[in-house]
Amino acid sequence: MNNAASIITFLIVSFSLALVLIMKKDSLPSGVKRPLALLALVMVAFSFVLIVYSFLAAPM
Numbered sequence: 001m002n003n004a005a006s007i008i009t010f011l012i013v014s015f016s017l018a019l020v021l022i023m024k025k026d027s028l029p030s031g032v033k034r035p036l037a038l039l040a041l042v043m044v045a046f047s048f049v050l051i052v053y054s055f056l057a058a059p060m
Contacts, residue, residue: 007050014043 018040025033 004054007054010043010050011047014040014047018044 017036021028021036021040028036
């Protein structure tokens with residue numbers, strides 16, 4: 001698997017996790033809700049960094 005495929009896979013996984021957490025926020029236990037939300041926030045922020053990096057590192 002090359003670098004672009006790994007980045008796209010990570011993007012899909014991180015945004016999917018965030019979406020599932022938003023949709024199921026009422027059914028999650030309160031002790032699990034905060035750590036999962038922080039994990040999703042870090043993953044989505046890192047995804048945006050990877051998007052910018054992939055645009056800047058693309059060959060011209």
